[in-house]
Amino acid sequence: MSESHPVDFKSYFRRCLYVFIAVLCTTALMIMASFLPNYGWSAKVAAIIAIACVNAFVVAGFLMHLLSEKKMIYTLLGFTVFFFAGLMGLTIWAMHDTPLGPTH
Amino acid sequence: MDIPYTSTPRPDTGVYNAKIGIWLFLASEVMLFGGLFSAYVLLRVGAAPGEWPHGWLNVWLGTFNTLILALSAITTLLAWVACKVGQFGKFKFFHACTIVLALTFLGVKMYEYHDKWIHYEIKLVDGTFADGHLEGAVYVDKATNQELEERRFRGNAFSAVSGGVTNNYELASVTINGRIVTDAKDLVDLRAQKSIERKTIRLERAQIKSMENYGPWHNTFLAIYFTLTGLHALHILGGTLVIGYLWGPGGKMWKSDPERFTNRIEISGLFWHFVDLVWIFLFPVLYLT
Numbered sequence: 001m002s003e004s005h006p007v008d009f010k011s012y013f014r015r016c017l018y019v020f021i022a023v024l025c026t027t028a029l030m031i032m033a034s035f036l037p038n039y040g041w042s043a044k045v046a047a048i049i050a051i052a053c054v055n056a057f058v059v060a061g062f063l064m065h066l067l068s069e070k071k072m073i074y075t076l077l078g079f080t081v082f083f084f085a086g087l088m089g090l091t092i093w094a095m096h097d098t099p100l101g102p103t104h
Numbered sequence: 105m106d107i108p109y110t111s112t113p114r115p116d117t118g119v120y121n122a123k124i125g126i127w128l129f130l131a132s133e134v135m136l137f138g139g140l141f142s143a144y145v146l147l148r149v150g151a152a153p154g155e156w157p158h159g160w161l162n163v164w165l166g167t168f169n170t171l172i173l174a175l176s177a178i179t180t181l182l183a184w185v186a187c188k189v190g191q192f193g194k195f196k197f198f199h200a201c202t203i204v205l206a207l208t209f210l211g212v213k214m215y216e217y218h219d220k221w222i223h224y225e226i227k228l229v230d231g232t233f234a235d236g237h238l239e240g241a242v243y244v245d246k247a248t249n250q251e252l253e254e255r256r257f258r259g260n261a262f263s264a265v266s267g268g269v270t271n272n273y274e275l276a277s278v279t280i281n282g283r284i285v286t287d288a289k290d291l292v293d294l295r296a297q298k299s300i301e302r303k304t305i306r307l308e309r310a311q312i313k314s315m316e317n318y319g320p321w322h323n324t325f326l327a328i329y330f331t332l333t334g335l336h337a338l339h340i341l342g343g344t345l346v347i348g349y350l351w352g353p354g355g356k357m358w359k360s361d362p363e364r365f366t367n368r369i370e371i372s373g374l375f376w377h378f379v380d381l382v383w384i385f386l387f388p389v390l391y392l393t
Contacts, residue, residue, distance in 0.1 A: 009189050013182065016181060023171070030387075048392055056384050056385065063178070063181050072119055073199050077131070079315075080131040087142055089141075
């Protein structure tokens with residue numbers, strides 16, 4: 001929540017209304033995507049997660065004011081993204097690395 | 105001793121110290137939840153085909169909670185804006201809304217947990233499975249030989265009481281509202297089944313081979329579901345306590361140091377938005393995929 005701009009209650013209220021409508025729409029889209037007839041499990045999951053990312057972007061960008069934050073916060077988040085991507089990358093890398101049986 | 109505190113942004117970082125503090129904390133939280141999401145992914149892809157449950161959670165309750173949390177994130181922001189423009193009355197109103205919404209979220213979550221807690225999968229001696237919500241159990245008091253009907257089952261697993269006597273009471277029968285299936289796979293993918301007919305079923309003790317409720321011990325899906333949503337619910341509870349404090353006794357600071365108080369609202373708001381962000385991913389991952 002950056003404080004570099006003067007705050008106007010009415011404009012914030014309007015912004016919040018748009019955010020709520022966006023969250024409503026993305027949630028509805030996610031549910032619709034999950035109820036669609038089977039078009040491949042991975043495609044379905046990818047579509048749902050992509051919509052969830054849009055939803056998260058709206059919340060982080062507008063409600064947490066990440067679209068207008070200071071450089072210091074972006075630097076800090078850059079490290080977080082790096083380590084989070086590493087964690088998920090390792091997870092995906094290890095996905096099919098299942099032990100076949102006892103090795104000793 | 106007073107702890108030194110600055111309400112204004114530092115010239116070198118451009119933000120006040122507490123803000124860097126909360127973002128560092130949120131960064132650690134990302135890794136905490138990231139680790140659990142990673143565990144979920146590995147459990148999910150490691151499950152044998154057809155063994156991962158689908159349709160076990162109520163999508164509409166999850167949707168309701170998603171909207172409740174989104175609304176609470178908005179009221180938190182509006183509470184901060186109210187402080188910024190110096191309208192303490194509006195702040196009180198919006199923060200009260202946040203608390204009510206947070207408690208509603210927790211109430212729905214508790215309902216969902218209770219629903220799983222009273223849901224039992226019962227293996228029968230004839231090889232079939234009874235599945236449904238427990239309506240009651242009949243015990244026999246060994247001392248007086250009298251029957252006693254209870255609305256709950258004494259234990260999460262049948263093994264806890266199947267040995268015979270629990271506190272001098274022996275299980276005689278169990279009544280559930282559910283169905284009997286011949287193949288255990290019919291209990292796994294519920295979304296594939298158009299309609300499920302449930303009826304009251306009474307099972308005598310001699311018919312039961314084993315029984316277990318849908319607690320975290322039931323399977324890996326429920327284990328990760330309770331872990332993820334339980335940790336998230338603890339965050340909601342913690343956030344509600346902080347917001348409640350700032351709404352109540354902590355609000356005194358508004359008179360002595362409004363700028364510092366506004367910063368506190370911003371910090372608690374950032375935490376609350378993060379909790380909302382986590383739910384934005386929990387909902388599709390657990391309820392929809």
